[in-house]
Amino acid sequence: MPWPTIIVFLLPALALYVVFLLIPIVLSTRYSLYAWNGFGPLEDFVGLDNFQQAFSDARFRSALWHNAVIVIFSLVIQLPAALALAMLLNAKLRGRAVMRTVFFAPYVLSEVVTGVVWRQILRPDGLLDQSMQGVGLGGWTQGWLSDPDVVLYALFFIISWKYFGFHMILMLAGLQQIPGELKEAASIDGANAWTTFRYVTLPLLMPTVRVSLFLSVIGALQIFDLVWVTTKGGPIGASSTMSTFLYDRFRDSRFGYASAVSIIIFGFSLVVALLYQRFALRRDLEGAGAGV
């Protein structure tokens, strides 16, 4: 195919992509080297000071730590739970079509709706508190979203509520690609449920698990909307993430500093993506001979 034709086909997407994605990345990189309030010329070149400042800023460091907590909890709690539910849906249970529809529904709702509804449920003396009092657990109620020691965990629960269905669906699709004969054979050879899972299902599911893992880590590093709507990163920054920190600096008109933070988030994501590419994708492609 001649070059002009190829270029014509690629042009609409490339134009959109360059204007609204690549130029912003380049601009971010540039702004990150300046102290700038968003108006007037870029004059005050500060080199890497913004980056240095970010990593020595206690607020940024705690935001980074919160992202790390969300990443770790997602991997240790959310993904195994999603896998368990995917296996549940893969078993012949009555009503599993309805279950699948319901489990996935939160993923379709907007972050704003999710955040607003959960804020109402978790507010002091709200639905959760009164329900707990009703069953005699009144002593266990917390300032779910107002206690700095609790808020991050409450937030993680909301995040899981919103996103577990997505990972569950991915893993369900992966499970359904595993030929039933393999499990049958394992069962005939005397493998019990656990050994079948450990030595047949899980290894064959690993490519899907790795995709899920990758998307989950990236999502946790970048999470913004849900956190912002639910807690605005508060109280006193106890549920801030790198993205809410970035947005706060944007609102302070510290554009240079905010740009440095966005480059840092991008950098983290890139490292995760490269690790994934290096360790997972190649192996998955070798194993599966898949199209891409």
Added chain:
Amino acid sequence: MPVSDLALRPSRPDTAGDDSLRSYRLRRRALRVLLYATAFVTMAIVIIPLTFSVLGGFRDSQQLSADPVGLPSPWVFDNYTTLLKSGSFWRQVWNSTFVALLTTLFVLPAASLSAFVLARYKFRGRELVYGLFTLGLLFPVAVAILPLFIVLRQVGLLSNPLGVALPQAAFGLPLSIVIMRPFFQAIPQSLQDAARIDGCGPLRFYWYVMLPLSRPVLSTIAVISIVGSWNAFLLPLLVLIDPNQHTLPIGVNNISSQFSTDYSVVLAYTTLSMIPALIFYALAERQIIGGLTNGAVKE
């Protein structure tokens, strides 16, 4: 024997002795009870917040603070009827719909044309272009928001629905192309050869052969981009400054900070705003789930 649930079933004992068979059946029944219980609890965790929101809209704010648990008594319809009669709510529904359709209108042709050449033709730098597109997966709107805002200000797209739709289309390209390319690659080469022999150029092949064959993946991309746009928060919040242009998520967010004492109004608003999304999901479940799993599992 149903094969698919073998992994979740205790293995059948080798000896067919009565006792062990009974204990096998018992364990199997226990397992099923456990599975149903898990399913039930999960369903409850998903459904309770949604029900709470729907019912909350039928209470007044006193009821909501005094007793948020049971059914409303008496049922209050004012919250919903007032909203349904208000012009601003419907304007937001329309704005959300308009921006979602506009986004889809940009992303579908742009993504499919690119995915088409990236899938069907060999040229130098092809993988580079593809890699460039996938890089976008790492740079979501929330992270790019600051320079994006500056670009939009520069080209005069603030307070303009295009200022939301065009960037959303751009940020939708990576996922769309990643989902479409393997689909396009799977269409047999012989079709393309036959078309070429019959004198059909790339554009006509794309239009008359590829697109009609790709309806499932096209509708998946359409649905994903509509849902994504419908739910978008940060970009519309910053770009659509004029209240007449606000979309539903902005409306919900505003009302929840404005009426921070009248929770029942907030819940009624929230409920009404999630109904279109849930209806759309019910209609397009197959496209949404199918598209997401195809893209990710094949990738």
